[in-house]
Amino acid sequence: MNQIQIKNLSKNYLDVKALKKININIAEGSLFGILGPNGAGKTTLLRTLATLISPDEGTIKINNIDVIKEPRKIRELIGYVAQEIALDKILTGRELLDFQADLYHIDQSNKLERIELLINQLDMQNWIDRKCGTYSGGMKRRIDLAAGLLHLPKVLILDEPTVGLDIESRNIIWGLLHDLKKDGMTIILSSHYLDEIDKLADTVVIINDGKIIDQGNPTQLKSKFGGDRIILKVREFSDSLESEKVKKILEKIDGISQIVINASQGYSLNFIADRDKDLITKLKVELAFSKFKIFSLSQSQPSLDDVYLQATGKTLQDAEIYMTGKRDLKKESKQSMR
């Protein structure tokens, strides 16, 4: 049963098309991962789900309630933990939780109990009575997550909850998400970390430039490749002409498929090779025949990054670097002010 239905969702910011006709269904009790580089539209999607942005087109339903028409009902159902953590520096962690509990109308008798429980679950006893202004990044993340969980939401929405965290905080958060999922909470989580999504998510969508590139469960997506991922370079820094020539050669070899030239990594060739002992030897012979040397050749299990590369011709990391240069972050934060 799909608890969340997103249909044809589009959102533009002036000249930027942040979401382009997104369709997603999310099953109740699942952990749903959203993977994509900087600027892919993850935050925009999650903010729309959280009733903070109204879309230009499309509908979202959670438990059959329309997010746009009945935002207040939706707000009761969801917990939203934003990408930028906004705490009140002057309040202590405990005061912040108390404040948040009142905003969610938790009654006085449950309030203290919930707060205590979360303090223990997220291991915050030692610093919960210090002012939020003194917290480290990991502490801020944890208190923010606790705030999102106070009212026991049916759906928890997390925008890059572990970005930049130390191992300890990360493990605590992963552990808690695992437990919450076991208790039946639906969790939606965006991330740039492939390993995070790989480890936690039942289902993942990969989005890029406002569009869904692929979706499914992580193992499924990876097994689409049915072979090993190989990265080949004929020179340390090749050029497109040379790589195209090599590509032509590779295309003729049986058992090699899905060849992509990765311009940002010295025009290396990325492809999938069947698990066949002789294939690499065959490859070497063919290349030598056409007078190409092998500068490097690496072989690995396919990862989600390969799914991404296959769809876009860029690795997740490169897409990231590319987008970072293009965005005017100051302007965006001004515009997302309400």
Next chain:
Amino acid sequence: MEITKNNFIFLYQETAALTKRLFIQLKRRPSTFFAGILQPIIWLFLFGALFANAPKDFLPGVDSYGNFLGAGLIVFTAFSGALNSGLPLMFDREFGFLNRLLVAPLASRLSIVLSSFFYITILSFVQSLAIMFISFLLGYGFPNFYGLGIVFATLILLVLFVTSISLCLAFVLPGHIELIALIFVVNLPLLFASTALAPISFMPSWLGWIASFNPLTFAIEPIRIAYSANFNLDLIAFNAPYGDLTCRNCISLLFLLTILSLVIIRPLLNKKLT
């Protein structure tokens, strides 16, 4: 918002939480609060001294300039506080804390506005009382019980009026720099263009006209008269170029302005808060 018993309790709970937060902030960062009391008292001293040797009947109806000044300073304090009330909201917007409020299932987002009203009203009451008490110690008198009621009623109206404008600006202006700049530009000129420092009879006619349309004047004059022993609402508060205004007139005008500002900002707040 549907009006149900639950919603009413929720509205109370969230407004109380928001107000409490403002007071915790005040308690841990009290400097602006004390500055708000200190500034008018310094003025009281300095301006009192400035006119110490003025002729006895230099001002009609009062014995000294300090006597005259008290009402203006009380109003100025409340006014400044209310004018600044948009700042915390602006910072919440800028730091994204407002999002925390906007994703919460608030019974009504009016609670964000209400909490600011409560906070500023209480704050300016306390500050005004402090100023009144000190000016009493300086020998400038104290209103009787009825007068005190009028002082607070007038202050509430002024605070509501100015706070609603300030909150509105906090949503409209791009950032706190702009808000502070605007407060800076508006604050003192409005004081000087009112009857806080001098009666209308001292002013050139153009300024007299301005002063007698200035909402601060509508608040200052009833409070000034509230200090006199035989206060009643139908006493003439001041002689505007367009005719004499009684205290009742002044307070009614202030009331009207407040209602008007609330009506005008409502659609804007609705738009920004849904």
